Amino acid sequence: MTDQLSPQKSKFETYQTAKTRLKKIQSRLTKLDDLSPDLKKLLSCKPGDRCNTEACPVCLRQFRKQLPLEAVRLGISDGDWTAASIIPADMVYPKGKLRDADLKAIRKRVSKWMDRSKLSDKVVIGGIDISFNTRSNVPIGWQLHLYLLIKAPCTEELKQQIRKAFPASIEAPRPYRIKAVASGSFKRVLTYSYKSGFYCRSQFEKSDWLKRDGTPRVKTRSLSLKSEQELELLGWLAEHAIGSRLILRNLRRATPPGCKNLRFSPTAPLGKLDDGLSPRSKGRKRRR
Ligand SMILES: [Zn+2]
Numbered sequence: 574m575t576d577q578l579s580p581q582k583s584k585f586e587t588y589q590t591a592k593t594r595l596k597k598i599q600s601r602l603t604k605l606d607d608l609s610p611d612l613k614k615l616l617s618c619k620p621g622d623r624c625n626t627e628a629c630p631v632c633l634r635q636f637r638k639q640l641p642l643e644a645v646r647l648g649i650s651d652g653d654w655t656a657a658s659i660i661p662a663d664m665v666y667p668k669g670k671l672r673d674a675d676l677k678a679i680r681k682r683v684s685k686w687m688d689r690s691k692l693s694d695k696v697v698i699g700g701i702d703i704s705f706n707t708r709s710n711v712p713i714g715w716q717l718h719l720y721l722l723i724k725a726p727c728t729e730e731l732k733q734q735i736r737k738a739f740p741a742s743i744e745a746p747r748p749y750r751i752k753a754v755a756s757g758s759f760k761r762v763l764t765y766s767y768k769s770g771f772y773c774r775s776q777f778e779k780s781d782w783l784k785r786d787g788t789p790r791v792k793t794r795s796l797s798l799k800s801e802q803e804l805e806l807l808g809w810l811a812e813h814a815i816g817s818r819l820i821l822r823n824l825r826r827a828t829p830p831g832c833k834n835l836r837f838s839p840t841a842p843l844g845k846l847d848d849g850l851s852p853r854s855k856g857r858k859r860r861r
Contacts, residue, residue: 585764586634594630598807605804611811625833627817628810633769636815639835640698640767641760647824647837649696653726654754656762657719657735660745664717668705668802671715671809676701676817679717683739687822690738694841696724697822700767704774704795705802713744715806716774720766721820727753746776746791767818771806773798 586594595618602608602616611626618624618631625632644650661683666674679701687693699721706713719739725731732751741748754762773796778789798806814830827836 585637585761586630586769588631588634591630591634591769598628598630601804602807609808609811612808615807615811623833624811625815626811627813627815628807629815630769632815635833636835637764637767637769641763643835643837644698644759644763647839649724650759650763652724654759654762655723655725655727655731655735656752656754656766657721657723658750659719659721659735659739660716660742660748661719662740662742664742665706665714665744666717667714668712669805671805672812674703674715674717674809676813680820683719683820684822686738686740691734692723692738692822695822696824696839697820698722698763698766698824699820701818701820702768702771703806704772705798705806706774706776708744708776708791709778710775716742716745719820720768722754722759722763722766727751746793771798772796773802 599616599618602612605612608616612628614624615626615628618626618629623629623632623635627633641650664674664679683701687697699719702718702720704716704718706716723731723735732749735751736749739749775794775796776791777794779792782790782792784790816826816830816835819826819830821837823840824837825840827838828834
């Protein structure tokens, strides 16, 4: 079970866990005919010849491990951060149609939303998450959502800016969940922002638990994906190089997607950006 905004419930997986997950996936894939070239790549992932696809638990673990290291190297891991889980409008794909989800186009759309918003000068790091959603046991489809960390204190003003920046899904019971990142937990929350586990989110109405307006509240449970859902997701994830779900604002990847080593660099001139970079780190950058 995972909660939409509960990194404390999610432990970073060990190498052994990731390896066991990959072995399970590979043993499943060997039994299938007509594998796509991407899934064949995943099937042959091994030490020294890694697949570097989003579908691979081992490659994904390696990538996620580097996220906090990069934040520390840039000197942005300290200070105030706000975590926002957002379910945006028009990001649902029916069962069997996940291949229509164009990650590059989605990243561009998210970037445009931030361009036009008050968040444009903030440092943002996060990921695109995905779940298969059902409502009262009726399938809705694949829902893509955002989990973003914004380098700013979690004020009411910031919450408003986030709600204004990202148009929300009208179907989602709680499209925005925003809260301050607790002191000392930034690194854990950052790895959590780029998910490695994917679930079916089952929503159901609680007729005995009503909102102020008298309508039932909606509860959500995270369940394991069904076998055919898992296979559809694996096929889609395998099409994408590792890091393709990454959202960055005022930072850019200095190494291309799929590259084993992850490096970020600030995009705007240092000092002009509301980047929260520490003076020490700015000095270090200038000397380069
Ligand atoms: Zn791999």
